[in-house]
Amino acid sequence: MLNVLRHNDRTNKIQFSGYTLLRVDHISSIQQESLTFVDAIIIDTENNEHATDLVFFIRKNADLAIALKPIFINNTCQLNKTFEIHTDGYIDLNELSIAINRVDIITKRSKRISHKNTVGHDYQVKQKILAFLFTRNSTIVPITNRASLIGYSFPFIDLFYKEEEVMSKLSMLEKSVECGHLSTNLKDFVHLCKRCHGNYLNFVEACPKCDSIDIKAQDIVHHFVCAHVAPEKDFKTKDGLACPKCDKQLRHIGIDYDKPSSMYSCNCCNHEFQTAKMIAKCIDCNAENELSALIKKAIGSYSITSAGEEWLRGGEEQSSQVSLLNDGVMTLSLFKIIASQELKRITISKSTSQIAHILFVNERLDTFDDATKKLLVKEIGAIIKSYLLPSDVMAADNYNSYYLLLPETKEQFPKRLETIQYNLGKLLGDNLQERLLDIKIQTHQLIEKETVDSIIKQFHK
Amino acid sequence: MSFHIENIVPEYINYWHEVGLSKFIRVFWYFILFEFTRYIVIDYIIAFIFGANKKKRAEKFEKARQLLRLENPFVSVIIPGKNEGKHLFKLTRSLAEQTFSNFELIIVDDGSDDDTPIIGKNLERLGLIDKFIRNEMRGGKASAANLALRYSSGKFIVHLDADCSFDYDAIENVLVPFYMSPKIAAVGGNVKVRNYKESLCSKLQAIEYLKTVSVGRIITSYLGIYKIISGAFGAFRADVIDAIGGWDIGPGLDGDITVKIRKSGYKVCFEPSAICLTNAPSKFKVLTKQRLRWDKSIIRFRVRKHKDVYFPNANFSWSTFFALAENVFYNVVLDILWWFYIIDIIINYSSQLQFVIPMNFTLYFVMSYVQMCSIYVFSERRKEELYLWPYVSLMSIYTGTYLRIVRTAAYYKEFFFKRSFEDTWNPYKSSAQAKKAGL
Incomplete structure (x- = not known):
């Protein structure tokens, strides 16, 4: 059954049960191959760097079908454990049937995924993660990892984020859970440095005045009979404790004296205080964080939900980006239905209506971080809506693309669109130093026998 | 008949x-x-003499005030108490209005069993209190005052009650007498009743305070026989209060410390323009309990503990005797x-x-x-x-x-x-x- 086809020194193809497994030891091996016709990849090298390059090359492939290909490690090679988690495990070349069974499942499930043309890194990564979970029918479980900035590594997910992009990674996962595409099972909480988002923190007590950690705690002694209260050092003598106020010997705690509290004193600034300031010093970047400034994040295992599966299969066309918009903005599919109705209406009424398309050229908004994007999109939605007539309809395709249906509008470029263009330009100009030219508004007068899809296609030419 | x-x-x-x-x-x-x-x-x-000397006294007071302003000494305002958290924010507001501002505010929570520690620590974090010291075990007012004293760094110590509020110049006025004579080691503030409209009980106490505190203490101070610096509002020289070991166990510790200062050879005086308002008990039951405590302290301290002032000895002083x-x-x-x-x-x-x-x-x-x-x-x-x-x-x-x-x-x-x-x-x-x- 085993049929090995040797192409050159570095690549091997194995045919087994109708599946083709590609055996590689270096990235140059697969660069020459068309991975579309390969069902699984076997890493056959002990060089961690080479293996990492291979995994990155496959998993980061823009083609989802290739990115989801099963990757196995030849069990004769021993690779770094932190690397193993991104693969589908080890494979015994003499016992391929188990692995082939897995390849079969992954391949079949991959075919059920609707490949979307997506925009934006987070969105693409989310799709890959959901697809990975769906094809593997498994859960991504975080693994403790000393080398990771946050102390945890996420199999597969970590491949798409640099170490310093931990917040984007966690935020993407949180959003996916929020919109119901992923479910999570809480494993831990991590507290991250406000500057570098590292989890390696050293918690120290410090002086609240000068932040020095050179502080010392002293018990306070209360001598009952004369009501003298002072730090223990004031009472200390060679023979034990004696009251500096009345010279009496303090013999019995609870009878002669007690210790009602303790005080710190700072060896740097001499400040005396009772509540020491807690500082979390970051081992990685040396930042001193106040506890309240630490970023608390949940670490959990992630599984795909039925809503997530539905989304992958293309059941939910509108992107989650659109949900960020304000009320009153419809999805593109609904917009198409309404615009089609309008087309029928103008045919009968012989009136004039327009469809407009507002585009942020070069997908400018996708270049910003999520928080800025969220705020901007809300403002954009609010600006556009504020200048529309009550009969106008607005839809959003994604962050950068908006459609307007302007019924009973004869002008080629109505005044309200000019105002919208001016205000959107001003918004970008004021906040982001973006130029007005980056916003493109096109209009199209509805004509009988046209379809909405064709109009939209024209906008994108 | x-x-x-x-x-x-x-x-x-x-x-x-x-x-x-x-x-x-x-x-x-x-x-x-x-x-x-x-x-x-x-x-x-005394009222006649007081009236006749009004101008001279005002001039002397003004001169001392200038000296105080020139030196602008650092002062420690200390407030010992139990379950006083509810008063603390208002108190810090009242103190923020003072014409004299070179002071630190030290609050000692003497084993409160309410929200005082939370309130105090929050106010300390916000910078409204300089030091908030919490005693987990209650030790009594004297020990709390002594703890505040131990961690104070001012030249003068101003002792207040947490439920008091002050005229905007009260702290400045209570400090002025220290610059009239180097022998003055303690100054009593003028405590008046704030809630005098609340009940008959508080109205009668308001009149009583006017008679015994406001006027009574002007008279005794003028005669040099002033004998009690109210715990609600009094100022002390830090060096003197340290030397006498701070407060002794109460009740009646405010009267006791005044006698201790007098016995150590210093003068004490009353400053009528340093006005402090306090809440008096509004029910006769509470008032009775308070007065029983105060009156018992006269026997305990004036008759028993400090009986030595009535007999000739090395430290005998006629003014203290009287x-x-x-x-x-x-x-x-x-x-x-x-x-x-x-x-x-x-x-x-x-x-x-x-x-x-x-x-x-x-x-x-x-x-x-x-x-x-x-x-x-x-x-x-x-x-x-x-x-x-x-x-x-x-x-x-x-x-x-x-x-x-x-x-x-x-x-x-x-x-x-x-x-x-x-x-x-x-x-x-x-x-x-x-x-x-x-x-």
């Missing part, structure tokens, strides 16, 4: 018209000898004498009580209003205090009867049973040790 109501007034007037001065003095010897002399004659003499002697005489001795006086009247004038008792009340009634006039002379809040004038008529019952009975009970309990050591105001662990040590 038949009783006719229409004859009461003519008979009463006729009786006192015919009785003659010598018999009048015989019947009202207690009033004439002690009350009238002390509270009317001396008060008005300060305590006046206090003990007018409170303890006259209280006992009053009961003798009552017995005297009952035995010798039993058939004329229908004339004697109304006249007695008339005398005290008139004296109360005459005394109120002297308060009017000294006061800086005359308009507000006019509200209290109708209630002055009840003062003879309040001070002459109610407070006297409470006082007698307190003296009896303390003198024979040392009940102050059982007062829950102090934790048992401290009281037991103090009693054992004879303090």
